[in-house]
Amino acid sequence: MTLETASQQSFGQKHVLDLDSFTSQDITHVLDNTLAMEQVLEREIRKVPALRGKTVVTLFYESSTRTRVSFEQAAKILSADVINVSSSGSSTKKGESLYNTALTIQAMQADIIVIRHPHSGAPHFLARQLRSKVINAGDGTHAHPTQSLLDLYTIRKNIGTIEGKKIVIIGDIMYSRVARSNLWGLTKMGARVVLCGPQTLIPNDFLNGHRTEEGHPFAAVEIQTDLDTALKDADVIMALRLQLERQKAGHLPSLREYSQTYGLNARRLAIAKDGALVMHPGPMNEGVEIETDIAHGAQSVIEEQVKSGVAVRMSLLYSMAAGQNLEI
Amino acid sequence: MLKSILIKSGRIIDPASDRDEVADLLIVDGKISEIGQINSKDQNVEVYDAKGFVVTPGFIDIHCHLREPGEEYKETIATGTKSAAAGGFTTVCAMPNTNPPMDTKSVVDFVKNKALTEGVIRVLPIGCVTKNSHGKELSEMSELADAGVIGFSDDGKPVSDANLMRQALTYSAGLGLPIINHCEVPELADGASMNEGWIATRLGLKGMPNSAEEVMAARDISLSELTGGKVHLAHISTAGTLDMVREAKRRGINVTCEVTPHHLTLTDEAVLSIGDESTSFDPLTPNAYDTTAKVNPPLRNISDMSIMANGINDNTIDFIATDHAPHSSVDKICTFQEAAFGISVLETALGSVLSLYHNKKVELGTLIKKLTSDPASFLGSNLGTLKIGRTADVTVFDLDETWRVNSSLFFSKGKNTPLDGTSLTGRVKATFYGGEYVYRND
Incomplete structure (x- = not known):
């Protein structure tokens, strides 16, 4: 070369x-x-x-x-x-x-x-x-910086630019290293980041308006607990893996309820922008955070992420x- | 016969007798003999020139870990007491989380004997609240009291069972001794390694919320009210706990508390190990996850930290205690999550707390009081003062000397301090225990 x-x-x-x-x-x-x-x-x-x-x-x-x-x-x-x-x-x-x-x-x-x-x-x-x-x-x-870089690469390759795009990250923000690195990566690239999940899986200091201090790197990050609202105008949807232990640790009543409230399905995907990208860092719990036909559907770039x-x-x-x- | 010592021309501060004056202090036969303008030509009198220095009663530390028996690789009674002497302390209370723990008379006797033969200062043992500190059954408190413990604690582990805490307070009330509790609700602190908040979030570390301490502090205050037992809250770290203790005292509940030098002066930013130029919004460096700043209770945020000085000033906080927790390098050269909790404090305690004086947050006399006569009152002892006839435990320090902390020079085996390499202002120059030099730095 x-x-x-x-x-x-x-x-x-x-x-x-x-x-x-x-x-x-x-x-x-x-x-x-x-x-x-x-x-x-x-x-x-x-x-x-x-x-x-x-x-x-x-x-x-x-x-x-x-x-x-x-x-x-x-x-x-x-x-x-x-x-x-x-x-x-x-x-x-x-x-x-x-x-x-x-x-x-x-x-x-x-x-x-x-x-x-x-x-x-x-x-x-x-x-x-x-x-x-x-x-x-x-x-x-x-x-997990290399995962974030490949996510950024996948977004840029598919929609041309990251700046100004609305990226919704759904799920276990509290424990996800992918979400943390993506917060840095996406905000640095000028994306509009929305975190969406049950309040028990969002760090307390994100919820309580602690980000008002001048110069806070995540001051502009939005928190939204209602997925339908979060998905409006979304360019990219990232579902995170839900660790099955979270239920035992008391963060969630059941996987069923999580899936009902935060699972990505066809109805919800239709709320986002036409052709919005569907991403997941893997490995997936299909049927929990994402439905199988969405994970492998036309808008999914999950395999491309791996590639x-x-x-x-x-x-x-x-x-x-x-x-x-x-x-x- | 001991040699007499004349400490010349120091600024003598003795809060118990309201003294703050430049004078000479004469020690004869290990006791304070005279204070005033003293000129001695006697050849048997050794003169220590304390001109420009502060002369106070020897400091008393109600809370430290000497690790012996069982963890001699971290500290021994010999090294721990030398470290204490170098920090200006002449009395330390040893926490019972040794191996075996101090839950029987024989272990207490062992510690006392070791202290007499190998220690350089006074060591007062603390007994376990429960057998093996397992939190299941009360230790033989009465026998431990006879053996000379000054109180009971399962420090490091809270007494989690509220009913057992009730019984412990009731039982010990009959002995006239306090229960010293490390307040931490285990379920709220499970898996946590630092303070909950922005810094823990960005480091991906599980945080301990203030509530972990406050919920148990509230419980203990309530149980003290119920039983009349004397509860002492070890190393308080949150504004909420401070408020509860203040209110409890106002209501006449038998509660006391202490604060450590690090909770008075450091915040959870210490875990980032960043320079003065940086903030917690800047990129992490390889120095982040500084295990020397891992301590329990964790270093809190700036508002919790700064409120502690108010607690000193309004006497809500009864005294300053070090929670000296020495560890070997093996316990700290590892990931943050694996690292042991604790800071080696004795040799930096004075320099740390004097920053409150230099920053005009607390008066000098108040700080001395919180290191001497106030802990003495807690012990119900006649230590902690320079009154005539009392044991000559005396500390001499330079209020204004700035020095760089080098933990490799510590007497303590524990080199684990986040202050390593930083500068402190205020340094111990000499420590006398029973009228004899136990530390001297000329």
Whole structure:
């Protein structure tokens, strides 16, 4: 591939911990390069030498075949050496294991560590302790920046721009790392964001008008508990996965009631703009937060989200290694 | 015979005797012998020049964790008392959440003996409210009282069962000793690792609402009214608790409370570990999720924090206690969720609380009172004063010396403090326990 379409310009991020540290230019830069990476994926020989000699370690403390494989494939297409480490969080005692594992990985001279961990802030911990670059592949209930980037990419690809669009995020805002990263990503790109869900699944300080302080990054984010109202004029609808534990923890009376109040179905979809995009970060509970025929219907871009995951991650890895005469 | 010591020309502040004057203080045979203009030519008198320094009674800490027996890798009675002495404390009350816990006379005796042989200052033990602090059955409180405990607490774990708390208050009332409760409704705090609010939301950490503390504080106040038992609320952290205690005191209920130096001076922004230039709206850095700021009750928001000074000024808060909670690095070099709760406080306590004086929030005499004669009154003891004839527990400090906290130099094994690397103004120069130097920093 020629260099003209992939920008090598560094995007000013050593680590990718969350999108809060990204400027809209950084995000645009990653999305632009993603387009170039998609072209690489369409080649007959899907291999470019950009990260030759670099070691990428994926360190997964939660099982996630989709995200891990996507990173692995992205790194391999860019010719990095990939080492996969997985570990069960439950057997680790007091984090010595994360610290010691991290030191071991650093000793392998990992250039980039991709971490998924059930605890919020685990990637920050690694970034603080190690010299390697760190990519957050999902930490606890905090952030999932690469998911957000692929969501942004999917929106931009389908409706041209993000700025000014009305994006409705439905469901478990309280515990969703995807929602949190998307809040940063979407607001930075100038979208109009509406959060919709039962009040028990929206953080208290979002509900109580605590966002009036000057400079609050989410001051303009709207909260709406009635889904029909929220969906009016929506350009994009993102349904979130409802963790089945929420009912046991007292957040919800039943999945049935949730589905009735917040499930995305054909009637509700008709309230949104014609052709509004239907998105879901997966894995879906079909019949709970989204009906099957909507999930797989004409307006759904859910499969596309998964597909663009590899190209977005290639773009990120490429940008993080940029400034070193990369070839693609 | 102990050498006599003459502390020359210090500003002597002794709230119990309404004294605030520049004078000399003579210690003979471990007791306060004389205060005034004293010139001694006696060769047996060692002179300590306290010119420009403040001289006060030794500080009393009603709430600290010395970790021995059982967790000697975090702290021992030897290191904990040295740390206390370096912080200007001459009396500390040790919480019973050791292993085994102080729920029997034998463990209390062990701690007392260790303190006598290896400690450098006075250690007063606190006994468990319930056996093993399991919250099921009362400990043998009467025997523990005979063994010399100053009160009962399952600190770290609240007494969750309201009926058991009622019985504990009733039973201990007969012994004349307080129940010290860590107020936290377990169901409201389940899985939480910091204060509930914007910062927890953006960090994706489960927060503890103020209600977790306030609901139990309200319960305990009501139970104290019901039983007449003496309830002491440990380390209060919210404006709501403060209001309830104020109202309870007005109504004559037998309730007392304490506040820690960190709840007086730090907010939940400490978890972000950001510089003065940044705000909680700025991007997180790798320094976020600072486990040294993980403490229970959590550091609250700015309005809860700043209201605590009012509680000191209007005497709603009875005294300042450190909740010194030393941990090893293993307990803190991990993710925020896994990290242990607690801050190593003893050696920074004075510098922290003096910021309230330097910022003109609380008068110096009031702060000294909350570290000396007020905790002494709580103990019903004659400590905490420089009255003639009393034990010479004396602390000398420089009110204006600015120093940088370096936890690697702590006497405490616990290096866990969010203040590491920050500057404090006010520093202990010497601590005398029973008329002998136990700390000196010339």
